[in-house]
Amino acid sequence: AQKITQTQPGMFVQEKEAVTLDCTYDTSDPSYGLFWYKQPSSGEMIFLIYQGSYDQQNATEGRYSLNFQKARKSANLVISASQLGDSAMYFCAMREIAGGTSYGKLTFGQGTILTVHP
Amino acid sequence: DVKVTQSSRYLVKRTGEKVFLECVQDMDHENMFWYRQDPGLGLRLIYFSYDVKMKEKGDIPEGYSVSREKKERFSLILESASTNQTSMYLCASSLYKPGQPNMDYEQYFGPGTRLTVT
Numbered sequence: 001a002q003k004i005t006q007t008q009p010g011m012f013v014q015e016k017e018a019v020t021l022d023c024t025y026d027t028s029d030p031s032y033g034l035f036w037y038k039q040p041s042s043g044e045m046i047f048l049i050y051q052g053s054y055d056q057q058n059a060t061e062g063r064y065s066l067n068f069q070k071a072r073k074s075a076n077l078v079i080s081a082s083q084l085g086d087s088a089m090y091f092c093a094m095r096e097i098a099g100g101t102s103y104g105k106l107t108f109g110q111g112t113i114l115t116v117h118p
Numbered sequence: 119d120v121k122v123t124q125s126s127r128y129l130v131k132r133t134g135e136k137v138f139l140e141c142v143q144d145m146d147h148e149n150m151f152w153y154r155q156d157p158g159l160g161l162r163l164i165y166f167s168y169d170v171k172m173k174e175k176g177d178i179p180e181g182y183s184v185s186r187e188k189k190e191r192f193s194l195i196l197e198s199a200s201t202n203q204t205s206m207y208l209c210a211s212s213l214y215k216p217g218q219p220n221m222d223y224e225q226y227f228g229p230g231t232r233l234t235v236t
Binding site: 004006009033035037042043044045047050052091093103104105106107108109110111 | 149151153158159160161162163166168174176206208210212213222223224225226227228229230
């Protein structure tokens with residue numbers, strides 16, 4: 001069963017506008033972490049933001065914020081004031097405890113390609 | 119500046135060849151990971167290692183093996199390359215502290231190796 005689902009293969013946004021990239025997850029573990037990574041065309045994976053399952057507030061990092069809705073099991077990434085350099089593939093990922101230490105394993109979604117138009 | 123390096127950016131091999139992909143990290147991380155990335159499938163975990171000489175299978179280990187003789191180096195081995203192993207291979211590392219959940223430590227990725235098997 002798919003644990004992380006990104007239903008938007010591609011998204012388009014106008015420069016300076018905000019965009020939301022969707023991510024839903026499935027876990028029975030009460031303790032988990034959610035990550036977003038950016039992958040530009042050059043291929044490197046860049047860590048953007050982290051949300052813990054017990055965090056009371058939504059995570060924010062500069063222009064990135066995470067809209068965490070625990071009951072709905074969603075962790076959408078919001079990018080405000082889009083820039084041309086935001087054009088990239090974006091991955092949502094989850095880390096579970098799974099009965100013991102997680103060893104840092106991540107499960108990734110399929111990814112969403114974001115294109116920012118001037 | 120943290121760094122994960124991979125031995126090659128591009129590699130072309132013939133069917134049946136033995137292929138070695140090397141990954142080195144300079145952050146003294148305990149955990150290291152090998153993923154493959156395919157369009158529409160995101161990143162899938164092949165193998166990971168949480169200590170020298172320790173390894174565990176990920177989600178798609180078939181056709182692969184790994185070696186970790188030194189803490190900083192994690193090798194992925196394709197014993198007999200096949201065309202369905204043509205893919206982008208990404209190595210990553212992360213911190214790990216025994217006895218702690220390690221939920222919020224992000225993974226640091228190398229630049230990737232694009233392997234083509236003909």
